[in-house]
Structures are given as structure tokens and as C-alpha cells.
Amino acid sequence: MLRRDVFQAIADPTRREIIGMLAHKSLNINNVADEFAISRPAISKHMKILTECGLVTITKQGRENYCHADFGKLKEVADWTARYQKFWTEKLDALGAFLDLENEQNIDKNPDKS
Amino acid sequence: MLRRDVFQAIADPTRREIIGMLAHKSLNINNVADEFAISRPAISKHMKILTECGLVTITKQGRENYCHADFGKLKEVADWTARYQKFWTEKLDALGAFLDLENEQNIDKNPDKS
DNA sequence: TATATTTGTAACCGATCGGTTACTTATTCC
DNA sequence: GGAATAAGTAACCGATCGGTTACAAATATA
Numbered sequence: 426m427l428r429r430d431v432f433q434a435i436a437d438p439t440r441r442e443i444i445g446m447l448a449h450k451s452l453n454i455n456n457v458a459d460e461f462a463i464s465r466p467a468i469s470k471h472m473k474i475l476t477e478c479g480l481v482t483i484t485k486q487g488r489e490n491y492c493h494a495d496f497g498k499l500k501e502v503a504d505w506t507a508r509y510q511k512f513w514t515e516k517l518d519a520l521g522a523f524l525d526l527e528n529e530q531n532i533d534k535n536p537d538k539s
Numbered sequence: 540m541l542r543r544d545v546f547q548a549i550a551d552p553t554r555r556e557i558i559g560m561l562a563h564k565s566l567n568i569n570n571v572a573d574e575f576a577i578s579r580p581a582i583s584k585h586m587k588i589l590t591e592c593g594l595v596t597i598t599k600q601g602r603e604n605y606c607h608a609d610f611g612k613l614k615e616v617a618d619w620t621a622r623y624q625k626f627w628t629e630k631l632d633a634l635g636a637f638l639d640l641e642n643e644q645n646i647d648k649n650p651d652k653s
Numbered sequence: 654t655a656t657a658t659t660t661g662t663a664a665c666c667g668a669t670c671g672g673t674t675a676c677t678t679a680t681t682c683c
Numbered sequence: 684g685g686a687a688t689a690a691g692t693a694a695c696c697g698a699t700c701g702g703t704t705a706c707a708a709a710t711a712t713a
Binding site: 453454455465466469473487488489490 | 688689690691692
């Protein structure tokens with residue numbers, strides 16, 4: 426497996442839009458492609474990237490491939506941003522806030538790797 | 540202005556590491572470059588991307604350029620992931636959860652655009 | 654003043670990205 | 684069986700990415 430990076434997967438606005446669509450309802454590839462100006466193969470490629478990083482799972486139903494969003498992988502992103510949340514929610518000294526956060530969560534020596 | 544996308548900016552693991560470093564302490568370009576195996580101009584390019592999207596600001600001090608992280612822009616990412624938070628925090632029916640979220644936050648018709 | 658330090662940037666490189674068209678395969682419907 | 688539908692994939696394209704080396708400019712230091 427290629428073990429795609431979820432940060433890289435959500436970097437593209439089209440893919441973020443796809444995730445939003447699938448939150449409402451599971452759709453097959455053509456259903457998704459109909460909502461965009463780009464071609465079906467282009468959507469198919471985006472979907473491959475989303476499945477490779479675990480953001481989307483596909484279940485085959487006859488000749489149709491239904492795509493479901495799997496939001497668990499999005500937690501990885503939320504957790505990363507949460508490290509710095511205090512910096513925008515409170516007007517604290519930045520260094521102090523970070524050290525507080527580090528203490529609370531007891532994160533490892535190198536918390537900034539991916 | 541190029542008006543860089545913060546999602547694209549944080550897609551690169553090196554840039555995420557830089558953000559983590561600047562959370563501890565403001566540093567000049569060489570300080571940052573010393574922590575990586577890649578060249579100084581490469582770091583300089585990463586820093587340009589980070590400043591273009593507002594994640595980093597630079598203050599000139601003599602011949603040194605001090606880089607400070609600006610976490611406000613990270614809220615944009617946190618807000619996007621928060622739309623789907625219920626999907627991983629609770630074991631609810633996915634459609635129901637999304638509609639609840641939509642109701643609470645009263646987000647616009649097309650909440651999935653970037 | 655001469656030299657060292659900090660930085661930006663230009664030119665280049667190979668790889669990847671996001672898209673296309675064309676073709677194939679599998680399934681469903683008449 | 685034959686036609687239509689859904690989807691994967693290969694080949695190609697131009698642009699961007701992430702890196703390099705080389706050079707220039709500004710500031711600090713001896």
C-alpha cells in the first residue's frame with residue numbers, strides 16, 4: 426500500500442468538496458462526477474487518492490461503486506491543529522500556551538513530525 | 540498576492556515541522572535550516588509558502604529575518620474538520636449527525652467549498 | 654576596509670499533480 | 684445476444700513541487 430498522507434489528500438479543494446458531498450450521502454463515481462466540471466476519470470483519480478489514505482471506502486454494488494466517507498482519518502488533522510488551538514482561542518503568551526499544552530497531553534519529544 | 544491556500548501549505552511534512560518549531564520559539568531562517576537535512580534555500584522556499592498563506596510572519600532584525608508562527612490561519616483548517624467531528628466522536632447515523640451539525644452552526648448552502 | 658554572516662533569488666532538475674482522450678472490462682437492461 | 688451503463692486504466696500533457704548549486708546584496712564584525 427502507498428499509505429497516502431491525509432494532509433496531502435485534503436490539500437486539493439476538489440477532494441475536500443467530494444468529502445463534503447459524501448458526508449450527506451454515499452454516491453457512486455458517476456454521481457460524484459456529475460457535480461463537477463471535470464471528467465469522470467479525473468474524479469476517479471481523486472477517489473483513488475481518498476481511498477488510499479483511508480478517507481473514503483468503496484463498496485461494490487453490481488456495476489456501481491459506492492463511495493462512503495470515513496471521517497476517522499480526519500481526526501488526525503483535527504488533532505494536529507488542536508495542538509495550536511490555544512494560540513488562536515486565547516490571547517496568551519505563545520510559548521507559555523504551547524508548554525501548557527505539551528504538559529497536558531504529554532506528547533512525545535518530537536510532536537511536530539507530520 | 541498569490542493568496543496561498545493554507546490546506547496546501549500544511550500538506551508538506553517539512554512545513555508542518557517548521558510550524559511546530561516556531562510554536563516553541565521564533566527563529567531566523569538559518570536557525571530553522573540547521574534543524575533539517577535539506578539546504579537553506581529549500582527552507583527559504585518553504586518559508587515563502589508559509590508567509591504567503593499567512594501562517595508565518597517575518598520581522599527583519601538587522602541582517603536576520605525572524606519568523607513567527609501565526610496560528611490564526613490554522614483555525615480555517617480546524618473549522619473545516621470540525622464540520623465532521625461528530626462522525627468520529629459519536630457512533631451516530633452519519634446523515635443525521637451531519638444534518639444536526641448543519642442546523643447548529645447554520646452554515647451556508649455550500650459548506651464544502653475549500 | 655576587508656571579511657564573514659544572513660538572506661533572497663535565479664536557473665535548473667526530476668518527480669508528481671491534475672487534467673485530458675481513448676480504450677477495455679464488467680454488469681445491467683431490452 | 685446486443686446495446687447501454689459504470690468504472691478502471693494507460694498514455695499523454697503542461698504546470699507545479701521540492702530540491703539543488705551558484706550568485707548577488709545587505710548587514711555585522713575584525
